[in-house]
Amino acid sequence: xxxxxxxxxxxxxxxxxxxxxxxxxxxxxxxxxxxxxxxxxxxxxxxxxxxxxxxxxxxxxxxxxxxxxxxxxxxxxxxxxxxxxxxxxxxxxxxxxxxxxxxxxxxxxxxxxxxxxxxxxxxxxxxxxxxxxxxxxxxxxxxxxxxxxxxxxxxxxxxxxxxxxxxxxxxxxxxxxxxxxxxxxxxxxxxxxxxxxxxxxxxxxxxxxxxxxxxxxxxxxxxxxxxxxxxxxxxxxxxxxxxxxxxxxxxxxxxxxxxxxxxxxxxxxxxxxxxxxxxxxxxxxxxxxxxxxxxxxxxxxxxxxxxxxxxxxxxxxxxxxxxxxxxxxxxxxxxxxxxxxxxxxxxxxxxxxxxxxxxxxxxxxxxxxxxxxxxxxxxxxxxxxxxxxxxxxxxxxxxxxxxxxxxxxxxxxxxxxxxxxxxxxxxxxxxxxxxxxxxxxxxxxxxxxxxxxxxxxxxxxxxxxxxxxxxxxxxxxxxxxxxxxxxxxxxxxxxxxxxxxxxxxxxxxxxxxxxxxxxxxxxxxxxxxxxx
Numbered sequence: 001x002x003x004x005x006x007x008x009x010x011x012x013x014x015x016x017x018x019x020x021x022x023x024x025x026x027x028x029x030x031x032x033x034x035x036x037x038x039x040x041x042x043x044x045x046x047x048x049x050x051x052x053x054x055x056x057x058x059x060x061x062x063x064x065x066x067x068x069x070x071x072x073x074x075x076x077x078x079x080x081x082x083x084x085x086x087x088x089x090x091x092x093x094x095x096x097x098x099x100x101x102x103x104x105x106x107x108x109x110x111x112x113x114x115x116x117x118x119x120x121x122x123x124x125x126x127x128x129x130x131x132x133x134x135x136x137x138x139x140x141x142x143x144x145x146x147x148x149x150x151x152x153x154x155x156x157x158x159x160x161x162x163x164x165x166x167x168x169x170x171x172x173x174x175x176x177x178x179x180x181x182x183x184x185x186x187x188x189x190x191x192x193x194x195x196x197x198x199x200x201x202x203x204x205x206x207x208x209x210x211x212x213x214x215x216x217x218x219x220x221x222x223x224x225x226x227x228x229x230x231x232x233x234x235x236x237x238x239x240x241x242x243x244x245x246x247x248x249x250x251x252x253x254x255x256x257x258x259x260x261x262x263x264x265x266x267x268x269x270x271x272x273x274x275x276x277x278x279x280x281x282x283x284x285x286x287x288x289x290x291x292x293x294x295x296x297x298x299x300x301x302x303x304x305x306x307x308x309x310x311x312x313x314x315x316x317x318x319x320x321x322x323x324x325x326x327x328x329x330x331x332x333x334x335x336x337x338x339x340x341x342x343x344x345x346x347x348x349x350x351x352x353x354x355x356x357x358x359x360x361x362x363x364x365x366x367x368x369x370x371x372x373x374x375x376x377x378x379x380x381x382x383x384x385x386x387x388x389x390x391x392x393x394x395x396x397x398x399x400x401x402x403x404x405x406x407x408x409x410x411x412x413x414x415x416x417x418x419x420x421x422x423x424x425x426x427x428x429x430x431x432x433x434x435x436x437x438x439x440x441x442x443x444x445x446x447x448x449x450x451x452x453x454x455x456x457x458x459x460x461x462x463x464x465x466x467x468x469x470x471x472x473x474x475x476x477x478x479x480x481x482x483x484x485x486x487x488x489x490x491x492x493x494x495x496x497x498x499x500x501x502x503x504x505x506x507x508x509x510x511x512x513x514x515x516x517x518x519x520x521x522x523x524x525x526x527x528x529x530x531x532x
Contacts, residue, residue, distance in 0.1 A: 070342070222236060
């Protein structure tokens, strides 16, 4: 098969890889080293689609409107989640290669379309089960579908009781389970009006209560935004990659690592574009694919949305294993208990101290293990995933956490973040030609910058001194050539601007209680005065 040059994805491929439209012929490689870093090269396409979403949102009166604080926090989480792979190879890929080298049962040809499609379905199903185990926000009763059952999809005109409220009714499809007639022939109990049957011939029962709290600690990062737009897709966890690898290992018994390395990236990239409210319904594609409508349900904290629609690319897994529900009532996004912070370290790791505290306070080894291995809603005496009655009621009038901060500070943080994004993108692109010390230094700078900007957004008391430290570091990195300005002629003006920023931040730090602070400084940094 034709090979794509390493780290050289064309514009056509860059667009199509976001929608899983790449062909086996152009994305099959003999070795892992030949596989392009599709995710790293997707940044320009992410930004392009986000800008398109922003423009379309402005044009529509009821369209989504991106908030600067939420937008930057989501992108910060995405940047942070990719930094470990600058130092070491992905654990998903490393574990996969180890199993392949030592335990494979069959070696399928890397250049076969059959192998490519097997990996496509295998990775997608592996992601479904990982995603399902990583959830625990909910209280799904689960499903047990034995292979002796037949599901009848009944199209009716009457209203039916909805799962999300005792008084809400809507027309739709009824799903009724009938036992297969052991003597064969026509199934009993079927009446006119049934328009189709789906025989689910499952070889074993499907556990409905799979969610694990310690996996949710990582995945809850992705659900912490109370908005739903393309930037939300980039809000990824640093620690999730250290648990997802286990669910792909069965493929390593036969599918070459190079094929897996392609599809694990495509599966992630596909899930970017479905994080939008602009796309309402895709017609027949809704039957097979995971779409924005299906995934909006997954991000909701409404009772009917909890622990539903885990799919990556194909929604068929949810329909097979009983975790699918269509979009109906207005979806309210985010965690059932919002975290109310934009500081990146809190967003990424806040749940772990909480989990440790619950573990430490639990009485007896059984309860301690239950804190980790059951859902986050579990407490002694309650079901494994908790009681759905404990979920805060949704009124539809909930407002996302959005504390006021000055327009000038929003502009400052946004500009600084865009400059940082350029540095980050250059770091990903040039990592193979940079020394280890340079990569470490630039990684530390990116982390410091994300922290400082998060402090500014959260309006923390020590944000001024941290930002002053960051500005000094930027000048040092510029002076020694570690950071290159977008326009070389602007290098000196940038240094002057940074020096002024340091001075102004120093003034704020030393004169925070001085009521005679110059007016323009009060306007630019007035947000710090509330911490005096």
